[in-house]
Each structure stands twice: as structure tokens, then as C-alpha cells.
Amino acid sequence: MKILLPTPLRQYSGKQPSVELKASTVGEALSGLVSQHPDLRRHLYNEDGKLRAFVNVYLNDEDVRYLEKDATPVSDGDTISIVPSIAGGKEVDGLSNFWIAELNCSCPMRCCPACCC
Amino acid sequence: MLKLSKSVYDQLRHHGEETYPHECCGVLLGTMNGNDRTVTSAAPCGNTRTDSPENRYDIDPRELVKIQREGRERGEDILGFYHSHPDHPAHWSSTDLAEAHWFGCSYIITRVAKGKADVTNSFLLDGAGEEDKHLDPEEIEVSE
Numbered sequence: 001m002k003i004l005l006p007t008p009l010r011q012y013s014g015k016q017p018s019v020e021l022k023a024s025t026v027g028e029a030l031s032g033l034v035s036q037h038p039d040l041r042r043h044l045y046n047e048d049g050k051l052r053a054f055v056n057v058y059l060n061d062e063d064v065r066y067l068e069k070d071a072t073p074v075s076d077g078d079t080i081s082i083v084p085s086i087a088g089g090k091e092v093d094g095l096s097n098f099w100i101a102e103l104n105c106s107c108p109m110r111c112c113p114a115c116c117c
Numbered sequence: 118m119l120k121l122s123k124s125v126y127d128q129l130r131h132h133g134e135e136t137y138p139h140e141c142c143g144v145l146l147g148t149m150n151g152n153d154r155t156v157t158s159a160a161p162c163g164n165t166r167t168d169s170p171e172n173r174y175d176i177d178p179r180e181l182v183k184i185q186r187e188g189r190e191r192g193e194d195i196l197g198f199y200h201s202h203p204d205h206p207a208h209w210s211s212t213d214l215a216e217a218h219w220f221g222c223s224y225i226i227t228r229v230a231k232g233k234a235d236v237t238n239s240f241l242l243d244g245a246g247e248e249d250k251h252l253d254p255e256e257i258e259v260s261e
Contacts, residue, residue, distance in 0.1 A: 004185065007149075007195050008220040017189065042246065052247075054218050056178040063178065081182045084218035089140060089166070089173035090202040091210040 003033055003080045012039035026059060027070030029080055044082070054085040119197070119223045119239050120258045121145070121156035130234035132161050133201030133227045139170035142200040144184050145223065146193035154196050154223070160184045173212070174200045197223030197239075204229070207236040209252045217242045217252060224252060 003019045010017060019036065023029035030051075034041045046052050057064045058081040064072050074080070125145075132141040142164055147156040162180050166173040176198075185195055198219070202210075207228035209217075217224060220242050227237040239257045244250035 004189070006185065006219065007222060008218075011221070017194070054216075056181075058178065058182045061179065061182065079186075081185060083178050083181045083185060085175070085178060085216065086142070086144075086181060086198050086219070087166075087173070087175040087216040088200060088213035088224075089169070089210065090205040091212070092172050 001029060001074050001076055001078045001080065003029060003082065006083055008084070009040060009043060009082065012043060013037045022076075023074055025070060026057065026064050026067075026072040026074055026080065029074055030057070030070070056083045056085060057081075058083065118152070118256045118258055119154055119156065119225075119241075120260065121147075123259055123261050125156055125159045126237070126257075126259045128159050128161075129199045129225065130227050130237060132199075133203075133229040133234050134232060136164070136170075136201065137229050137232045138203045140164060140166075140172065140174040140201050140203060142174040142176055142198065144176070144181065144195055145197040145199060145225065146184070146188045146191075147196045148192070149194060149196065156196055157193055158188075159199065160188075171203060195219070195222065197225060199225035199227070201227045201229045201234075204231065207238040209240050214250070214252055217250065218247070220244065220250070223255065225257070 001023060005013055005017060013019060019033055021032045023032055044051060044055055059072055060079055129143060132143060143159050143161040145156045146158050162176045164170050165175045165177050205228060207226045223239050223241055225239045228235045239255045240252035241255045242250060243253050
């Protein structure tokens with residue numbers, strides 16, 4: 001089976017975009033991965049040995065959290081994808097005076113407390 | 118430096134205008150050659166934060182898995198992400214930093230002011246790990 005690594009984790013896998021290994025469950029596959037590439041461990045797991053909350057593990061197109069988690073069976077042709085989450089959003093509270101001035105400024109130079117006009 | 122074509126640059130800015138007053142989001146794909154990173158395509162995504170789309174975005178991991186897999190089949194890697202800040206500066210927020218986990222990737226933010234795409238900035242996620250991560254401004258080179 002194959003584990004696809006996201007771009008940021010490749011520096012810890014000898015720049016390999018994917019790792020091939022033999023495993024019978026998702027948990028075994030992930031253990032095999034960090035055994036082969038120990039530097040990956042702290043990026044995937046927290047200090048308690050739990051998978052970090054923002055790390056999503058998919059078996060083919062299914063989130064393993066909704067299957068049998070680590071006990072989910074895998075077979076030779078399967079692909080595990082590791083994808084850190086993507087989220088964010090603008091500041092809701094505490095917009096600084098700097099940005100408030102910039103937002104309210106009508107000057108074509110987009111002047112603000114940091115500029116000279 | 119992050120290089121991207123005018124068509125991709127226009128595409129992600131236009132996406133922010135389309136979803137205004139909600140935040141848009143998407144994935145940047147391309148190639149890496151040392152420190153040179155060239156975006157060759159952008160994949161617009163849906164915003165799963167339907168509870169607060171005017172100030173939050175979230176990409177469904179299932180969509181991300183598909184984009185990552187299809188990109189690899191074309192020889193493209195995920196180089197970063199983009200989203201918009203409706204009527205808000207094109208600068209990362211505390212939420213953007215807290216939720217950023219793709220080290221070495223770019224986070225492009227476009228300010229959409231009253232429905233029109235305005236300033237577009239890019240920030241590179243750097244640091245040794247979650248404990249000391251930071252988003253640094255990076256130059257964008259837009260080519261025809």
C-alpha cells in the first residue's frame with residue numbers, strides 16, 4: 001500500500017512524496033511510516049502520542065475517523081492520504097487602529113498611519 | 118518568491134468577488150525548484166463554514182485529498198492556498214496563523230473591498246513546528 005505525504009512533510013521523508021509499505025491496518029501503516037522516518041512523528045502526533053487534531057487521514061476517499069480509525073483494515077492496492085487541515089478567516093475582534101484607519105481612508109495612495117500623507 | 122500567471126492571479130481575485138461578502142478559498146498547485154515556486158493552476162474550493170462564511174473559511178479535507186491526488190497525476194504539488202478577506206486588510210489574522218499547518222507553503226490573501234478585489238498579498242508559513250510558526254510576507258511575481 002501507499003501513503004501520500006503532503007508537501008510540508010516531505011522534508012522529513014527524504015523528499016519522497018509517497019511511501020510504499022506493507023500493513024494490515026491504518027494504525028500499522030502509520031506506525032510503519034514513522035518507524036521508517038522518525039522525524040515525521042512530532043509533526044503527526046502530539047506529546048501524548050495522539051494524532052494531532054489538524055491531521056486528517058484518509059483511506060482512499062474516506063476519513064478514517066468515520067471508519068474504524070487505526071483499526072481500519074487496509075489492503076495492497078489502498079492509498080492513505082495525510083492532509084493537514086486548511087482553515088482561517090479574517091480578524092473579528094480587536095481590529096487595530098492601524099487597520100481601521102487604513103480601511104476608512106479614501107486617499108488613492110491608500111494612506112494610513114504608516115504612510116506620509 | 119511565489120510566481121504565478123496573470124490568469125491564475127485574476128482567477129483567485131475574481132473568486133473573492135464572486136463569493137463576496139463571504140470568504141472564498143482554494144488551493145494553489147504547481148512546481149518547486151529549490152526556492153523557486155511556480156503556481157501553474159488554482160483549484161477553487163467550497164467554504165464549509167456555512168455558519169460564519171463572512172469571516173471564516175474551511176476547506177473540506179475530502180476535497181483536498183482529491184485535489185492533491187489529481188494534482189500529482191498532472192505532476193503538480195500543493196504549493197499553497199488562497200482566501201479572501203471581505204472588507205478587511207489583506208493581512209493574516211490570528212485565526213489564519215492558528216489554523217495554518219502547511220509549512221513551506223504560501224497563504225495568499227485578497228482584500229475584497231465593497232465587492233471588488235483590492236490588495237493581494239502572500240505569506241509563507243515558516244518555523245520549526247507548531248510552537249514557533251510564523252507567516253512571513255513574500256513577494257509575488259505575476260507574469261503574462
